[in-house]
Amino acid sequence: MRVIYVDVDTLRADHTTAYGYHRDTTPNLAALAEKSVVFERYYCSDSPCLPSRTALTSGQFGITNGVIGHFGEAARFRLDSGHGPHPQRPLLGQRLQQGGYYTAAVSMFAERHRAYHFLGNFRESIRATDQLNDEQAGEVNAVALDWIRRHAGEDDWYLHLTYWDPHTPYLAPTEYAERAAALGPAPAWPDQATIEAHAEVYGPRSALDLHYFVGPRDSSTPDTMPDAIRDRADFEKLINGFDGAILYWDEHFGHLLRTLEELGIADQTAIIVSADHGEAFGENGQYAEHGLASEPIQRVPLVVYWPGLTDRLPEAARRDNSLLYHIDLAPTICDLLDIPVPEGWQGTSFADAIRGEEIASREYLVLGHGAHSYQRAVRTRDHLYIRTFHPGAFRAEWEQCFDVTNDPHLTHDLLPESPELGARMRSLLAEWTWTYTGGPGALPDPMMTTLHIGPTYYNDPARYVAHLRATGREHLADDLEARLRAVPGATRVSWHAPDDPWPPGRHAALARRFTVKEPHT
Numbered sequence: 001m002r003v004i005y006v007d008v009d010t011l012r013a014d015h016t017t018a019y020g021y022h023r024d025t026t027p028n029l030a031a032l033a034e035k036s037v038v039f040e041r042y043y044c045s046d047s048p049c050l051p052s053r054t055a056l057t058s059g060q061f062g063i064t065n066g067v068i069g070h071f072g073e074a075a076r077f078r079l080d081s082g083h084g085p086h087p088q089r090p091l092l093g094q095r096l097q098q099g100g101y102y103t104a105a106v107s108m109f110a111e112r113h114r115a116y117h118f119l120g121n122f123r124e125s126i127r128a129t130d131q132l133n134d135e136q137a138g139e140v141n142a143v144a145l146d147w148i149r150r151h152a153g154e155d156d157w158y159l160h161l162t163y164w165d166p167h168t169p170y171l172a173p174t175e176y177a178e179r180a181a182a183l184g185p186a187p188a189w190p191d192q193a194t195i196e197a198h199a200e201v202y203g204p205r206s207a208l209d210l211h212y213f214v215g216p217r218d219s220s221t222p223d224t225m226p227d228a229i230r231d232r233a234d235f236e237k238l239i240n241g242f243d244g245a246i247l248y249w250d251e252h253f254g255h256l257l258r259t260l261e262e263l264g265i266a267d268q269t270a271i272i273v274s275a276d277h278g279e280a281f282g283e284n285g286q287y288a289e290h291g292l293a294s295e296p297i298q299r300v301p302l303v304v305y306w307p308g309l310t311d312r313l314p315e316a317a318r319r320d321n322s323l324l325y326h327i328d329l330a331p332t333i334c335d336l337l338d339i340p341v342p343e344g345w346q347g348t349s350f351a352d353a354i355r356g357e358e359i360a361s362r363e364y365l366v367l368g369h370g371a372h373s374y375q376r377a378v379r380t381r382d383h384l385y386i387r388t389f390h391p392g393a394f395r396a397e398w399e400q401c402f403d404v405t406n407d408p409h410l411t412h413d414l415l416p417e418s419p420e421l422g423a424r425m426r427s428l429l430a431e432w433t434w435t436y437t438g439g440p441g442a443l444p445d446p447m448m449t450t451l452h453i454g455p456t457y458y459n460d461p462a463r464y465v466a467h468l469r470a471t472g473r474e475h476l477a478d479d480l481e482a483r484l485r486a487v488p489g490a491t492r493v494s495w496h497a498p499d500d501p502w503p504p505g506r507h508a509a510l511a512r513r514f515t516v517k518e519p520h521t
């Protein structure tokens, strides 16, 4: 079998046609979905980009593989030693190679995120351009389609393609945002009153600090992203930019599908379409960012076309509603290819769902985020409980629980009125945590061992506090400072917490790159 894994960074499931979005943003993906299985409740165990792809291809949660964030010790993959793949914990690509598959990638992910362990998956890894950011679908396709044409006559290969278009900034030509707007009205939520209330939710990528990075910035793409979210018009511009980027990606996905048809291998090539994480558009007060362990961020699309299986299924078998992790995918792929699943992988194959059979749903999932904040969440069939361990510089509440089924925008915290629900969710989180860190052989949870530094790469809380004060938001600055002193008596000790974990020159370099208006020194 030929297998193509289509990895679309930041593709939010419910903004695609296949997941019921009222704007037809992804007609080509929808056409593929008609002969595929669409997984409705599929979640990345760890977000965002680096933890997600590390978990996906190591078959292990971040709490075990070591990568829960994007920076420092929180991003250190727990490598084994030796001269070949670890027998119990090979990377997915290593396992596929052991099974006789030629593995390749067209992806700049490893370079962009210092994820050099990711390269171990592939015999051949190609960067489509010399860019480290903002590669566009056409540039990826120029190399990917060439690779496919050269290997069309061969069997048993696995190709991982990474696309970036839905990730900010939205660089697709402006006509795509206009076309997206013409497909139907922008989502009705958040309304004007909600947007105004979000002025009290501070943080990088909050309504009033939409582009804040190491200082305040204007939009670098003013045609597709506003400077801030102050009203519905700003929100609509932002969502049109996002949807336009998805439309742009889907058009190029169509080129990929047609190339397979032209080469005569469309019915011999499995296609898996997914994302590393989704994106918030107002949920929890965050906009155009994947910085919390929240529903729109952790839930990702999964469309699996497996010729000979999914194209023969009855309609009713084409949607699966089981709670699944993305670390369940590696064992699923091995299962479908008759390759034994390694013992050290922590996921469970759901290949039976692709064969049209019933599968057991998990009772609950535990989802982690570690780049902009430190959070873990518990997702049951109806509820999402979120626990903050470090807020970064965002107004993340310490504990909240939502009825996602009836409150999809996460507006009403149930904890004050439902203490039993809170107790149950805390218990599930503790049970999961002890399962993976509480026994012989376990290494410590990297989220807990890096709390003294926190998620510092994308936001420096002290600098952001100064920014809040400089912009007249004293009460919000006070609020963030209070949150950052959450543990009574905790002291920054010199060998653990330097005053500034950023190396000399980094702020100035980032300020130049991101056109910060008033760089701090």
Ligand SMILES: [Zn+2]
Pocket: 009, 010, 048, 049, 050, 276, 277
């Ligand atoms: Zn990403």
